[in-house]
Amino acid sequence: MPNRSPAPQPRPERIPHREDPTPADIRRWRRYLADEQAEAETYRALAKKRKGEEREVLLALAEAERRHEQHWLDKLGPEHAAKRVSPSFGTRLFGVFARHFGSVFALAMMQNAEARSPYSTDPDATDQMEADEAVHTEVVRSLAQRSRARMSxxxxxxxxxxxxxxxxxxxxxxxxxxxxxxxxxxxxxxxxxxxxxxxxxxxxxxxxxxSQQELLDASTPNPETARKLPALDVNANELALVYRARGMNADEAASRAAEAMALQTGLTTDPVSAVDTTESLEELGTPMGxxxxxxxxxxxxxxxxxxxxxxxxxxxxxxxxxxxxxxxxxxxxxxxxxxxxxxxxxxxxxxxxxxxxxxxxxxxxxxxxxxxxxxx
Known part of the structure; x- marks a missing residue:
């Protein structure tokens, strides 16, 4: 008999705000609130060590955590929210790494934590919060990968x-x-x-x-080729052969070559013809290092x-x-x-x-x- 995969478990029904939450609910919401506040602070601490796009992404993650924080504040109400509790040990550890160690450690730990979010099974969290955490996992994964590449x-x-x-x-x-x-x-x-x-x-x-650097150098287009594009015969455009050699079919190659000719963009600036080896070289490091x-x-x-x-x-x-x-x-x-x-x-x-x-x-x-x- 063939193996059958288990039937998917139904998601718990979301329960609206209760006027009479139990003591267990209060404790759980307070812990969620503390974790969200600590995670937002961790993202802000990481943002201070970054600039440009990475800084903006981290600050946006902190803002998303602030929205989740507000959800638990609303759930608790002023009376119950006044008493604060400490965040979980793991969340506190993220903050220590973010402030005192390399961001790659903090991001790697945050990636693991975001993937284990309890909101997917907690009936008091919203569907949007669950979706947010799933997206956060992928965002942090990408940021962590960029940090790993710089040191790998x-x-x-x-x-x-x-x-x-x-x-x-x-x-x-x-x-x-x-x-x-x-x-x-x-x-x-x-x-x-x-x-x-x-x-x-x-x-x-x-x-x-x-050896790996030499292989990457051999795969990098010659920048001098870009300067010769205006001299190509548009009726016998050999630039299309470059695109075909990189995996396009004849029609796609001809279309892309025509665009490149019209814009007079070079091989080093076109996103398809150029081979970006910068990130690969970063990942390799230097031979002596x-x-x-x-x-x-x-x-x-x-x-x-x-x-x-x-x-x-x-x-x-x-x-x-x-x-x-x-x-x-x-x-x-x-x-x-x-x-x-x-x-x-x-x-x-x-x-x-x-x-x-x-x-x-x-x-x-x-x-x-x-x-x-x-x-x-």
């Missing part, structure tokens, strides 16, 4: 570098340590792994980013697993300490990635932990087996 090149290298350093060097020192060699050998192995891995990661990132970030973060990450041996610990206590220290670091890096990606942080954190411990566990088991064979 070096940040990507930094996160991957730190994670690789943590996992690879933990696996290395545990695998070597499990064979029964002395603590000095384990420490030397860990330091060698740190340097080798950091240099390898830096070189790889430099080559990778450089990616290499340096990767080197430093891999080295820092790879240092954690060797700390117990660096401080003179040996044997099983050193192994357990290294696993605990690296596990905490993996949870942190996974949580940061989760926040920035707009997903649930703890899921990403646990995923990082499981992958890291899995790799280290395999090499530790192999080290034990190899040590047993050598001893035998």
């Amino acid at each position: 090149g070096s940040f990507r290298a930094a996160v991957f570098g730190a994670n690789d350093g943590l996992v690879s060097n933990l696996a290395l020192v545990l695998g070597v340590g499990a064979t029964g060699v002395g603590g000095g050998v384990v420490l030397a192995t860990g330091i060698a792994g740190l340097l080798a891995g950091a240099l390898s990661m830096a070189a790889g990132e430099y080559v990778s980013v450089s 990616a290499a340096i970030s990767s080197f430093l973060c891999f080295a820092i990450g790879a240092l954690f697993p060797v700390l117990p041996w660096l401080f003179g610990m040996v044997g099983l206590p050193a192994v357990v300490t290294a696993a605990v220290v690296v596990g905490a670091a993996l949870l942190f890096t996974g949580g940061v990635v989760g926040v920035l990606s707009g997903s649930t942080p703890w899921k990403r954190a646990l995923r990082q932990l499981v992958i890291g411990y899995g790799a280290a566990g395999i090499t530790y088991a192999l080290g034990l087996a190899f040590g047993g064979v050598v001893a035998g």
